Structure formats: structure tokens, C-alpha cells
Amino acid sequence: MNFNYIKYFYFIGIGGIGMSSLARYFHKTGKIVHGHDKNRTFLTKELEKEGILINYYDCIEILPEWVTSNKCLIIYTPAIPSNHKQWTFLKKHAKNIKKRSQTLAIITENETCIAIGGTHGKTTTSILLCHILYVSGVSFTAFLGGISENYNSNIILNGKKFFLVEADEFDHSFLYLYPNIACITSLDQDHIDIYPKKEDLKKAYINFSNKIKKPYKKIFLCKEDIDIFLKKNAIYYSITEKESYYSNHLHVEENKWYFDFHTPKEIWKLLPLPIPGKHNLKNITAALAISDYLKIDRKKIRKALSSFRGIKRRYSIHYQSKNKIYIDDYAHHPTEINALIDTIRESFPNKVILGIFQPHLFSRTKFFEDYFAESLGKLDILILLDIYPAREFPIYGVNSERILEKVKISYEHKEVSSISKVLEKIGKKNFDIILTIGAGNIDTLIFPIKEFMHKRYG
Template sequence: MNLNKINYFYFLGIGGIGMSSIAKYFHLIGKKVFGHDQNKTLLTKKLEKEGISINYNDSISFLPKCVLSKECLIVYTPAISNNNKQWIFLKKYGKNIKKRSQVLALITENELCIAIGGTHGKTTTCTLLGHILYSAGMKITAFLGGISENYKSNLLFNKKSKIFLVEADEFDHSFLYLSPNIACITSLDQDHIDIYPTKENLKKSYIDFSNRIKKPYRKIFLCKEESLRAKNSIYYSIIEKKVNYYSDHLCIKENKWYFDFHTPKETWTSLPLPIPGIHNLKNVTAALAISDYLKINKKEIKKALFLFKGIKRRFSIHYQKKKIYIDDYAHHPTEINALIHTVRKCFPKKKILGIFQPHLFSRTKFFEKFFVKSLEKLDILILLDIYPARENPINNVNSNNLLKKIKINYENKEISTLSKVLEKLKKKHFDIIITMGAGNIDTLILPITKWLNKQYRDEKK
């Protein structure tokens, strides 16, 4: 398909983090963009403010007239409900229909493309790499899986881009549409059980992805700690020193994290780790390795690292006075373990209250015993109902059954709805609050922050 011949775009599920960046991209290059989503969110409000028309009712009467034209491309997310009336109608009568991942592949197929994949860490790696290249003056467009705190956006845009940076999403085998010149695989941990029932299924898909790397460059950056090996690979590590790039000497000074980074030619000492945690050292090492490989000036890389402000919902500190409040996207046991470990390192001997919203019935069922072990690392737990996203309920898979297996003192664990969380928080004794999850738990950020600000202010009076 020739995107130059498409003048109209209609996005089904435009509020998704991946969908919204592509919608914004087409809007910025002068295309007419429309969209539909179930809920009005901060992301959709921002798109509307920028001039994109969005409807929030799935009735076909809300569809724009152009949607059945050959000049219109209908872009959908796999997360769209099969019961959505607009989706049912457009599947039957739409002329051009593509998945989000297919459209991303069309945008980048004839361009120099860098793709960052991996079960964990791809958004952090991609956002930092995008920031380094963008601030170094490279003509780059980057589609990010999170909101960059530096740019307040999930899209870095240059109309004359010579490099396109994207996240290679393994869900629904989406990344197998991409054919990047440079790729990176940050981690190979089992997830998306509905797509990959075994780790071998997942590994095979990543091998298939690594075989799609093309010239020029044709290089893939692999974390040595993972089990994947591939041709044309460049390895990085935070443990193994006999690799192309590695980081070591991680230390904490006055609650700030520092490390040394080794290239094939030299060592860069006492670099700041902008997002704390050993897991984030891996992500930062990957971004620095790719930047150095692309021959970005060392001073520019260091400057960008010092100025990096992070990503929304990745160890985001919203309050830090008498109490501490951290929000994070962690929704997999490995991510929860890493988050709690990092909080303990940053704030030792503090009592941690965690609010967790499980995401997907299939993930909760498959990783149940791992979720139990992860959540037991908290001092106090408030467990929310499972966020279903695209799934239907599974028998006996629910938060009540999960809570029963978690060996936290009975008085220190309970179930709550989103609307009741604040009420329950007011009765708890804690030093730190962590909200964790990939669903709509982010709607708690503002009310919790407001409550802490008010409580602290009132206590001072």
C-alpha cells in the first residue's frame, strides 16, 4: 500500500499509547485524522486539542463520511472489542483496513529504522535512545510506548527524518511486520500467554524477528544475560565483561545512582543512572551502546543522559515529603520484583504499601504463584480487581482467590475497588505508597497526590 495515496485515517482505539503516536504522526504530515475510543482520557483530550476529531460512542452514526472511501485507511488495535459496532461495520464495508503494527511497518519500510524489542525495558530503552539522538541533532522520528517527561509526548517528530525509531511489540506477533536496520532485544521473559503458551513459542518469535534485520547496518543488540543468540549481533551486559559494551560499578551516593560504561575503546566513568534500579541499568546500557555504535558524539550522549527526565509511569515519584508516592507500570512479576527491590534500595527501612491492579485474566492465572511471591515483598497490600482489557473472565481467576494465597498478615492485605482506595489509604500506616499496573490504575495518581499534599499541608498548620 502506498501511504502517499491515503488522505484520510480513521483510528479504532485511538487512545492507546501506540495508536495515538501514529495518529499524531499522520496529523503532523498533513493528513486528515479521525478516531474512536471508548473513554476520554488525557491522551485523547490532547489529540483533540491538536485538531484530531474523536468520537466516544461506537454507534456507526458517529463515523465520518470519508471512512468508506478508497482514500481512507482504517487503523485498528487488536485490543478493540469484537462487539464494537463501528468495528463490525467497518470490517464489512471498509475499503482499506490495517492493524497498527502493519501501519508502523508501512511508515518505516523504506526508511532507516531502529526497533527496540523485549518483554521488559523496551519503552525505557527506546525513550532514552530517542532523547539522545534527538538532542544530538539527528533528524529522527520516534514512536514511543510511553510519555517522555522531556517532551511531554509519545512522539518525537521531524518532518525531514532520516531515522525512524520504533518499539517492536511482541504482542500478537506485531513485530514480525517490521524489517529494521538495527534492532535491540532487551529481555526474553515469558508473557502474553494467550499468544505464547510456552517460552519456546516466544523465543521462536524473537528469532524470527532477529532474522528480519536488513542492510544497511543489519545489526542486532542483545543482552548477554538473556538466552537469545543471533547472527550479526552486538552484545551488551551489566555482568559479563567479555562483550562489546558493558556497565559496572553501580553505586548510590546521596540517594543518586551512578555507574561506569565501557565501550570497545574506552570507559566513561561516574555516569548518572536517570531511573534507579539494576534493571534500568540494562536499559540505559542498551541505549548508550546503540548511540555509541551510531557514532554520536560522546559529549552529546553524556549531556543527554544528564538531562533525561524519565518516562511517565516508570518509577514516577509524585510526592516526596513526609511520605513518598511512586507510580509504576509494573504488571508482570519480574517487573514488580525489580520495582520493590529498587524502592527498598532507594528508601531502606521504610514501610511500603503497594496498590496493585492485575492486568488480564490469562496473565494472572499463568503467573499466579509468581505474583504471590512478588506481592509478599510488600508490607501492606491493597489488591484491585483484575483489569480485563481485551479478555473475558476465566473461572476461579479473580483477585479474591489471589489474595488468599498471599502470606501477608491478614490485617495488612485487602481487596478494594478504585473508588474506595483513598478511603482505605486514610486508615493505613505507611512510609511509601506504590501504585502498580497496566490498566486504569493511573486514574489514582491525581487523587492520591492531592490527598497527600492536603494531608501534609494540614498537619503543618
């Protein structure tokens, strides 16, 4: 498809992080962009401020008249339910329809593409790599799976030498891509509705690795997490073994983290770790390895690390006083929750942590029920919210109460709550750190909790 002949774009599910980056891309390139989402969120409000029109009611009457013309492309996410009225109408009457992943593949098919995949870490890796490219003056366009704190956006238009994208495994989306350079940060079972067995996920990633093309034709793999790719074009990186690229000597000095980075030719000493934690060291090592492979100047890379401000909803500190801290994080998988809590324990030892967690998806909650209970048991106090269904319908017998029963925290320090009653409950708790965790609409608590912390603790 040639987008030069498309004047209008209509997004169903425009508020999604991947959908919104595409919407911003076409809007910034002069196209007329409208969209639909079920809820007005911080992200949709930002899109509206930028001039993108969004409706929030699932009815056909409010669709613009051009949605069925030859000059319009409908872009949808697989997360849209099958009984959605606008989607049902457009499937029948629209002339051009593409998935989000298909659209991204068309944009990048004739470009030099860098694709970052992996169950965990792809957003951190891609946004840090994006910042390194920008600080280094490299020509590139980036479609990101999170909001960069440096640029307050998930789309960066800074030229076209490289196209940096996230390779999303959900619904096999990444298999539409044909990158020149790829990275797989981790391979942990997730998206159970798509990959019932881990072997299914492995096969999908093998298929993805087989799509890497010339020039470059390189794939970067995390040695700790990837055990199925033994390819001539693979470059391994690690934080525990001496591979082509590896990082070590992670340590804390005056509440700041530092590490050493090893390339095939030299050692970069005492680099600042802009986001704390061993899991983030893996992601940062991946971004540094790709940067060095692309021959980006070492001094500019160090400058980028020092100026990196992070990612919204990734270890985001929203309040910090002498005695109290509030941190928000997108973690929604047991592995991610473990890494998050371990990092906080190491950064702030001997503190009482109150965690507020919102499970995301019934299928994920059912499959990882015991693992969620184990990871949440690392908290001192737990407020467990109801499951956020997203695209799914409830599964009989799957609920937050079942997880709570298995969490090894005393009953007086754990409970299930609706999201509307959270502020009332935290006001009665004794804690040093508040931690909000999850991928649903738990982010709507960020501002109220920040306001609560400022009012109570100054």
C-alpha cells in the first residue's frame, strides 16, 4: 500500500500505546487523523491537544463520512472486541483496513529497520537506544512502546536513516516485520491467549529471527534469557558472562548506580545506570551493544546515559521526601514484579513497602496465579485491585480473592479493594514506600496519590 494516496486515517483503539504512536506519525506527516477509544485517558487527551479528533462512544452515527472512501485507511488493534459496533460497520463498508502491526511493517519495509523484541525489557531498551541516537545526531524515526520522559512522546521524527520499532509478540504482530537489526531481550511465557505453551512462543521468536535481512542482518540476544538461537548472525550480550558485549561491577555510590561496560575492544568504566536494577542493566547493555555496533561515539553514549530521564510508568518516582516515597511501575508479569520489588529493596533497604497491584487480563491471572502470589508476597502490605479485563471476558472462578488467599502476608496486611476506595485505605496504612503496579487503568491513581502524599507529608 502506498500511503501517499491515503488522505484520511481512522484508528479504532487509538489510545493504545502502539496505536497512538502511529496516529501521531501520520498526523505529523500532514494526514487527517481521527479515532475512537472507549475511555478518555492522559494519552488520548495529549492526542487531542495535538489536533487529533477522538470519539468515545461506540456508535456508527458519529463516524466521519470519509471513513468508507478509497482515500481512507482504517487501522485497528486485535484487542478490539468482535461485537464492537463501529468495527462491525467498518469491516463491512470500509475500502482499506489494516492491523496496527501491518501498517508499521509497510512503513518500515523499504527502510533500515532496528526492531527490539522480548517479553520484558523491550520498551526500556528501545527508548534508551532512541535517546542515544538522538543525542548522537543520528538520522532516525522511532515508534516506541512507552512515553519517553525526555521527549514526552512515543514517536520521534528525526530523519530516516534508521527506523527503530518495538517488535510486539502479541497476536504474532512482530512477524510482519523484516528488520535489518533485531534484539531479543528475554523469552518468558506471556500472552497465554495467544501462546498457550511456551514452545509456541519460542517458535514465534524463531520465525521472527529468520526474518532478519541485509544489510546488517544481525540479531542481539541476551545470554541469560535466550537459549534457542544459535545463529551465525547472532551477537550475545550479558551481565553474568563474558560475551561479545557485557556489563559488570554494578554498584551503588551515594544512592546512584554505576557499572562497567565491555565491548569486543575496550572497557567503558563507571557508566551511570539511569534506571536502577539488575534487570535494567540487561536492557541498557542491549542498547549500548547496538549503539557500539553502529559505531556511535563513546562520549556521546555516555552523555546520553547521563541525560536519560526514563520512561513514564517505568520505575517512575512521583513523590519523595525524607521519609516517604511513591513509585509507579507498569509491571504486569510476575517476573517484572519480582525485579521491581527486588530493586526497591536494594535501593531503599529496611523500608516498609505498601504495594497496590491491579492484575491485567483474566487469562494471564489464571495461568500465573501462584507466581503472582509468590511475587506479591515480597511486599509488606498489599492492596489487591480487581482484575482489569481489557479485551477479555471474565473466566469463572478467576478473581483477585483467589490470589490474595495465596499471598504469604498476614491477613491484617492484605486486602482486596475497588480502585475507587484505594485512597481511603492507604490513609489508614503505615508505610515508607507506596508502589502502584499494573498495566490496566491503575495509572488513574497516580495524580490522586501524589496529591494525597503532598497534602499529608508536605
